[in-house]
Structure formats: structure tokens, C-alpha cells
Amino acid sequence: MINVYGWTLRAPTVVTRLVLATAVSVTLMVADHKGHHLERIRGALTVVVAPLQWLASVPAAIGAGTLGFFTDKRTLEQTNARLREEQALLHARLQQFESLEQENTRLRQMLGSATRVAERALAAELIEISQEPFTRKILIAKGEDSGAYLGQPVIDAHGIMGQVTQLYTSQSRVTLITDPGHAVPVLVNRNGLRALVFGTGNPDLLSVPYLTAAADIREGDLLVSSGMGGTFPAGYPVATVTKIVDDRNEAFLVVTARPVAKLNHSKQVLLVWPGAGTTKAAGAK
Amino acid sequence: MSPNPSARASVSVYTSFLIAILLAVMPLPLWAEPFRPDWVGLVLIYWCMAAPERVGVGTGWAAGLILDLLYGSLLGLHALGKALVAFLAIKLHLKLRMFPRWQQAVAVMALLLLNQLLVVWIRGMLGKAPAGISYWTPSVVGMVIWPWLFVILRDVRRRFKVA
Numbered sequence: 122m123i124n125v126y127g128w129t130l131r132a133p134t135v136v137t138r139l140v141l142a143t144a145v146s147v148t149l150m151v152a153d154h155k156g157h158h159l160e161r162i163r164g165a166l167t168v169v170v171a172p173l174q175w176l177a178s179v180p181a182a183i184g185a186g187t188l189g190f191f192t193d194k195r196t197l198e199q200t201n202a203r204l205r206e207e208q209a210l211l212h213a214r215l216q217q218f219e220s221l222e223q224e225n226t227r228l229r230q231m232l233g234s235a236t237r238v239a240e241r242a243l244a245a246e247l248i249e250i251s252q253e254p255f256t257r258k259i260l261i262a263k264g265e266d267s268g269a270y271l272g273q274p275v276i277d278a279h280g281i282m283g284q285v286t287q288l289y290t291s292q293s294r295v296t297l298i299t300d301p302g303h304a305v306p307v308l309v310n311r312n313g314l315r316a317l318v319f320g321t322g323n324p325d326l327l328s329v330p331y332l333t334a335a336a337d338i339r340e341g342d343l344l345v346s347s348g349m350g351g352t353f354p355a356g357y358p359v360a361t362v363t364k365i366v367d368d369r370n371e372a373f374l375v376v377t378a379r380p381v382a383k384l385n386h387s388k389q390v391l392l393v394w395p396g397a398g399t400t401k402a403a404g405a406k
Numbered sequence: 407m408s409p410n411p412s413a414r415a416s417v418s419v420y421t422s423f424l425i426a427i428l429l430a431v432m433p434l435p436l437w438a439e440p441f442r443p444d445w446v447g448l449v450l451i452y453w454c455m456a457a458p459e460r461v462g463v464g465t466g467w468a469a470g471l472i473l474d475l476l477y478g479s480l481l482g483l484h485a486l487g488k489a490l491v492a493f494l495a496i497k498l499h500l501k502l503r504m505f506p507r508w509q510q511a512v513a514v515m516a517l518l519l520l521n522q523l524l525v526v527w528i529r530g531m532l533g534k535a536p537a538g539i540s541y542w543t544p545s546v547v548g549m550v551i552w553p554w555l556f557v558i559l560r561d562v563r564r565r566f567k568v569a
Contacts, residue, residue, distance in 0.1 A: 135496050138463035142489035146467070149482030154532060159481055170475045173427060177476075181433045252431045253477030254439065255541055260478070287478060294478045302533060323538065324436055385436065 164289045174249060241394040242276075243267060247387065248292065255322040257297035259283075261390055264291040272352050274393045280358035280381035281305065281346055282390055297384055298359065299324055307344040307359050312337055318344060318360055318378060324385055327360050329376035334367055336374065344378060354395035358382075411567055418566035419461060422449050422559065423469055431476045440540040443548040446473060447491055447518050452559045454495035455502045457568050466492030483528055487521040494520070507553050515549035 133141070153159045245263035263269055265288050273285040275295045283303065287294035296303050301322040307329075308315060314337055319328050332338060342362040348355025360378035367374055426445040434442055446469050453461035470488030474481050494517055495502070502510055522545055529535050562568070 135463060135493060139489060139493040142463050142467040143486060146482035146486035146489065149485070150480050150528070153481040163475070163481060166475050170472055173424075173472070174431065174476055177428045177432045250433060251478050252433060252439075252442075253473075253479050254442070254544060255538075256477070256479065258478055301529075301535060321538075322541075 160288065163287070167289060177252075178249060242391045243394075245275075245390050245392055247390060251294070255301065257283075257300040257303075257320060257322065257324065257384070258286075259295050259297065259390075260292055261295055261392075262292060263392055264289045264293045266291050267392070268394075269293050269392055274353045274357075274395065276357060276391050276393055277382045277384075277387040277389070279383055280360075281353060282382045282384060282387070284352055285392070295390070298380055298382075299327060299384060305353060305359050306347045306349040308347040309338055310343040310345050310358075311339075314338060315347060315349075316344065325379050327378040327380060329360075329362070329378055330373060332374045332376055333372070334369075334374060338362060338365065338374070338376060340365055343381075354393060415566050415568040416460075418562055419453055419457070419568060422453070422562060423465070426450075427469065427472055427476070430473060440543045441547050443544050443551055444518050444521070446470070446488065447521055448514065448548055448552065448555055449559070450488060450492055451495045451502075451514055451517055452556065453568075454492050455499045456559070456563055458496045458499050460568065461492070462496055463489050463492045480528070480532070483525060486528075487524050490524060491517050491521045507556065510556070511549045511552040514552045515545050518545035518548045 245261040249260040251258035275282045283295045283297040285293045286296040299320040303320040305318045307318050316329050344360045346353040346357045358381040360380050362378045364377045426449040429445040450466050466488035467485045470485035473484040
């Protein structure tokens, strides 16, 4: 107990402390959820705790480094050969792709429809995978100073990975499509059926709810982004349908899908600016 | 290390929290993720039980806030959960001390489950509730390792005379 000008100050009781902690927490959560007022503060505090992040990643990095050091020559040769093959194959496909793209543009012009604008992309290194249980987020090494923005789509060589949800000066946090709070508007590539792909928290499981038994969807169907909602550019692969369960007691089909992007393997990701011409210099806002 | 015994005790408590936080954010292979116990929660419960004058709601809240920053989760989410755990552990610390070890472990699991329930409620309100039974395994793993963690932290407490 302290006596200040006749006022007796008592150390706060445990209950007072809990009430105080709850009030501050709720205020923080509301402010964090409702807007982006806290982004600056969070950015600054994240810099403060960054050493912890680095320290935590040291054992894994040492493990990976040691493994890499002891990889034998044969494995390296094999990998090299495989990569060469892949490179040749991709090159061949790319040639085809260019001619096809031109043909596509010509045909679109003939039809008088709008041309699909080319997208600008920027490669970013993956820094860290969020270890919070049952959320799917990653931290990448490109942020506001590279022109990244909130809601920006992130892809890898195979398909859509997710979108930027927290922006720092030179880093950003990306919510993956498998996060339980994430959804992507898609089309079934085969017939144009519209659907939504939701994350589940499971790293290779997506769910496609709200499809009735009458919907024309099959196992193995490719789901591509539809471009609706404006966040993701149209036409990128998102997932393949793995299982359809038609329970007559339920109103909707239980459709599960697997992401096309290699969410757990990619070390490099691509930030995409939909609709920005390829001629624009990289780094422009 | 400082010669002052009280300062040494503080350093040992904060070091144990630091290690717990590092264990909580250390990258693990995906299959192992559901088996990672809530290290910060466990260490917090121990210190609230053994040294309620030193570690309490404020410490728990601060540790939770650091977790929020490292996870990139909603700011205040884990802070609130850990503050609640600390509150209950302090309220129950006399009982917890008297319990036989296995019963203590069950009580610890109950506290950890309550923390997880609070987190899943708040996430659910924002439409981001994780699905599946494996969400709850960390608390069960926490119960299993509690007796060993208890012995380790008790040794730390005796060695550095934390009271």
C-alpha cells in the first residue's frame, strides 16, 4: 500500500488485473480487426521481436544446411539431370505458349472482346512459415517498398498460393488459400461452373461448399480462379477436386479439393499485379 | 549474471519464458505440428502456481502479446488467452500445489483447453474457426509432458531460489 496525498493506493488485485488485461486485449483485437490503424504499431513491434523469430529458425536452418552439405554427388547429378530435362520441356512449352497467346489475342480481336491484360510479377523469397497452430500464413521478403499492397495475389509456378494480408516496410504476411479464414472464387475449368474454394486449416485440403447434387462437378476437375471479387486475376489454377460425397441427407455436396500450388514446398513465390502492363518498370506503385 | 539473488531469480524466470516462446515458434515439420504443446501456457501455469507474487496476469498477457506478434495473429488474441490462464492458475495455486502430480496434470490440461476454447471462440466470431479434432491435441500433449516439465522447472526454482 502506498500513501499519496492522503489517497491510499493499493496494488491491484488479480481480478482487477484480469479485467484490465481483458479490456486492453479486446480493444486491441477490435482495432486490429476493424481497420488497419494498428499496422504501423504492429510493424514496429514486429521489428522488435524479429530477433526471436531469427533465433527460433536457427536449429532448422542448421539442420537443412547440414543435410545440404552431406548430399552426395550422385543425388546432385540426378537433380541436375532432372532439372535440365524439365527446363527443356518447359522451354518447348513456352514457345508453344507464345504462339498460342498471339493466336488467342488475334481471335479475341476478331471477336471484338476485351483482351486479357498482361500481369506484372515480382519474385519474393519466403522468410518464415507462421507457426501459429491451424492457421496457414507465410512471411515473404517483399513489402510496401516494393509496391506490394493489401489483398495482392501471390502465386507460385503451379497456381495461386494466397493473398497479402499484412503489409510491413520490406516484408509482408501472406494468408494462404488453405487458411480457415480464406476463400477464392473459382470456375470449374471443364464447364465454367462457378464455385468458392475455402481453406480448412489442413495444409492440403480445401473445401468447396454450396454445390448441390445437380452441379456438374467430377473428381479430378481443375478449378481455376474466376477473377470475380477482383482480388485474384482470372484463369490461374487453384485446386483439383479430389473427392465428392453425395449424402442425400445434406442439402449440399461435400466436395474436397487439393491445392495446385506447392504451398509446402515453394521457397520462391511471385507477387502479381493484376492488370498492370508488363512494360511498367518493376517497383512502381 | 547479477550477484543480487532476486535479480538472478527474475532472470531465470524470464529465460524460461524466452525458451518457451522460442519452442512455440520454432519451425516444425507439418506432421508434428498438432503434437507441439502450448509451451508458453505450461511455463506460465508453473510459475503462477509456484511464484504467484512474481508471475501473474501481466506476465501472461505480455507473453501472449509477443506470441501474437510472432504468429502474425489478431493482436491481443493470445494475450487474452494467456491472461485468463494466469488468472485461473493464480486463483487455484494453493489447490494445484496440493494435488498429486497426475491430478495436477489433468488440471493443467483443463486450463490449456480453456485457453484454446477462448481462442477458437474468438476466431469463430471472425469466421476463421479451425476445424478438426487435431486442434485440441496440444493440450493433451501438454498434460502428458507436465510431470517432466514440473520437475525441470522445480529444479530451476530451487537452484535460483525463486519465490
